[in-house]
Amino acid sequence: MPRALISVSDKRGILPFAEGLARLGWEIVSTGGTATLLREGGVAVTAADEVTGFPEMLDGRVKTLHPRIHAGILARPDRAEHLRQLGEQAITRFDLVAVNLYPFQATIANPGVKFEDAIENIDVGGPAMLRSAAKNFEFVLPVVDPKDYPRVIDLLNRGEIDLDTRRELAAKVFTHTADYDNAIAGYLTPWRDTLPARVTLSMERRQVLRYGENPQQRAGLYVTEEPRGIGDLTQRQGKELSFNNLLDIDAAMMAVAAWTSQVACAVIKHTTPCGLALGHSAAAAFERARAADPVSSFGSVIAFNTVVDRQAADAMADLFIEVVVAPAFHTDALARFAEKKNLRVVELPVVRGQAGLDWKKIRGGFLIQDQFTFNANEDAWRTVTTREPTPHELNDLRFAWAAVTMVKSNAIVLARDEQTIGIGAGQMSRIDASFLAVHKARQSGHRTTGAALASDGFFPFPDGVEEVARAGVRAIIQPGGSVRDAEVIAIANQLDIAMVMTGVRMFRH
Numbered sequence: 001m002p003r004a005l006i007s008v009s010d011k012r013g014i015l016p017f018a019e020g021l022a023r024l025g026w027e028i029v030s031t032g033g034t035a036t037l038l039r040e041g042g043v044a045v046t047a048a049d050e051v052t053g054f055p056e057m058l059d060g061r062v063k064t065l066h067p068r069i070h071a072g073i074l075a076r077p078d079r080a081e082h083l084r085q086l087g088e089q090a091i092t093r094f095d096l097v098a099v100n101l102y103p104f105q106a107t108i109a110n111p112g113v114k115f116e117d118a119i120e121n122i123d124v125g126g127p128a129m130l131r132s133a134a135k136n137f138e139f140v141l142p143v144v145d146p147k148d149y150p151r152v153i154d155l156l157n158r159g160e161i162d163l164d165t166r167r168e169l170a171a172k173v174f175t176h177t178a179d180y181d182n183a184i185a186g187y188l189t190p191w192r193d194t195l196p197a198r199v200t201l202s203m204e205r206r207q208v209l210r211y212g213e214n215p216q217q218r219a220g221l222y223v224t225e226e227p228r229g230i231g232d233l234t235q236r237q238g239k240e241l242s243f244n245n246l247l248d249i250d251a252a253m254m255a256v257a258a259w260t261s262q263v264a265c266a267v268i269k270h271t272t273p274c275g276l277a278l279g280h281s282a283a284a285a286f287e288r289a290r291a292a293d294p295v296s297s298f299g300s301v302i303a304f305n306t307v308v309d310r311q312a313a314d315a316m317a318d319l320f321i322e323v324v325v326a327p328a329f330h331t332d333a334l335a336r337f338a339e340k341k342n343l344r345v346v347e348l349p350v351v352r353g354q355a356g357l358d359w360k361k362i363r364g365g366f367l368i369q370d371q372f373t374f375n376a377n378e379d380a381w382r383t384v385t386t387r388e389p390t391p392h393e394l395n396d397l398r399f400a401w402a403a404v405t406m407v408k409s410n411a412i413v414l415a416r417d418e419q420t421i422g423i424g425a426g427q428m429s430r431i432d433a434s435f436l437a438v439h440k441a442r443q444s445g446h447r448t449t450g451a452a453l454a455s456d457g458f459f460p461f462p463d464g465v466e467e468v469a470r471a472g473v474r475a476i477i478q479p480g481g482s483v484r485d486a487e488v489i490a491i492a493n494q495l496d497i498a499m500v501m502t503g504v505r506m507f508r509h
Helices: 015-025 032-039 050-054 067-076 079-089 103-110 115-120 126-135 147-159 163-188 243-255 282-294 310-315 330-336 389-405 430-443 463-470 484-492
Strands: 001-006 025-030 097-099 141-143 204-208 220-223 234-237 263-267 272-279 298-302 319-324 344-347 359-363 365-371 412-415 418-425 453-456 475-478 500-503
Touching: 001 015, 001 032, 001 067, 001 126, 015 025, 015 032, 015 097, 015 147, 025 032, 025 050, 050 067, 067 079, 067 126, 079 310, 097 126, 103 115, 103 163, 126 141, 126 163, 141 147, 141 163, 147 163, 147 430, 220 500, 234 330, 243 263, 243 272, 243 298, 243 319, 243 484, 263 282, 272 282, 272 389, 282 298, 282 310, 282 418, 310 330, 389 475, 389 500, 412 430, 418 430, 430 463, 463 484, 484 500
Parallel strands: 001 025, 001 097, 097 141, 298 319, 319 344, 453 475, 475 500
Antiparallel strands: 204 220, 234 344, 263 272, 263 298, 359 365, 412 418, 412 453
8 A cells, every 4th residue: 555644734735635645545644733634524544643653742843753754755665675674663665745844934924923933933844754755756756835736646546657757846845945944044144234144045936938138038037935026916917028028017116116105107118217207196197207208108117106097097098008017906997908908917016115135146146235225314415505405496306316216327317396307327427327317308398497406326527517507407416425526516506506415325237
């Protein structure tokens, strides 16, 4: 009689799986709550402590850590010496091990979790059984994923399970236990005080993409357990999301996350905004963001930090858009979007102030830094010029400072009335970024006189200030910190420009 060991924390599908094994004549050994569930479901079960001759103890911490369990899993039936030793100790082999682990990741995902509760959800016996079975996969079938139960029963009904399938299931076990250990190590590592000496990155492939940035490149979407982000995405309609769509969606939702109490809309092209604006409604915010650069908005990704209603959907009807992304959509808005079958409509929560580490891939390694979070911290701002910004200018500076954080460096943003009117992104010099921001504003028909300007880094020379002064800029916000700050301030005073320094740089490479 073949023999299975079943001990699961996630009990989805386990009763039908055990019933399928029982119908095929398997003996089932189980533990604790799993054994109770199977018995109540009418499946005959041998308790693990009957096998070991040793009771569960230490609040269940010790129940399967025993030679009668692990020798039964690890023995190779093709080795006579292994069979002889089993016979001497009256140990019976196992042919299948179906185990999944205490929900450590789900436990620590709760912001209020107590440390002792997290520790008690570190599984010890489960990984040991899984690793033993996976090591001996040629003779013991390791099953860790409830999604595999129907397939395993189907294959057993057909006959012997081939070696390639066994190897695949073993690989899944080691991936699962590696992810589990990685989550535990990450939880215990005090990264908030110091960067860890060693890190491992655990990701699950969520989707195979048609191709990467270019058609000749393979690509897939992989998601991490934490922090929250693209893994929370739900596509409501439209064509399959592409590699470039996903990059733009991430950038777009980051762009609107800076505003918590105001409705914001971002128009994104190539991961940087071509328009950002606030409005009294989603429709109004969209109209203003689009107006920032109407030409570039063609083929864009549009993001909102609020629910999208029918009025906003109507406002977008005449524009070719790749993706619309927001935390939620009204039913009538979805009905309107459905008229454009290829339009991708995506729901994704707005995530703000998320602690953690950010990873950037470079060849042969990763760069790791603290996760970026926008915090205006106006208490640290100081006006460095003779002229103070007017209340209206100060409000525009607030908006521009939030907007510039999402623009690729070197970045210059011109703004008026909580709307970007000109963006200079990703330039090799700050004066070029200033020139481009003015050019884009005028190209789109915006008046630059009286505009506010934000710079993500300091002005290394006075020429950048002189450039935007010629366009009529009257207020500037920038980090400061240049060795020529005094010269920059002097030229601002000479040109009657109000300048605020934040003391914080906002590069986005």
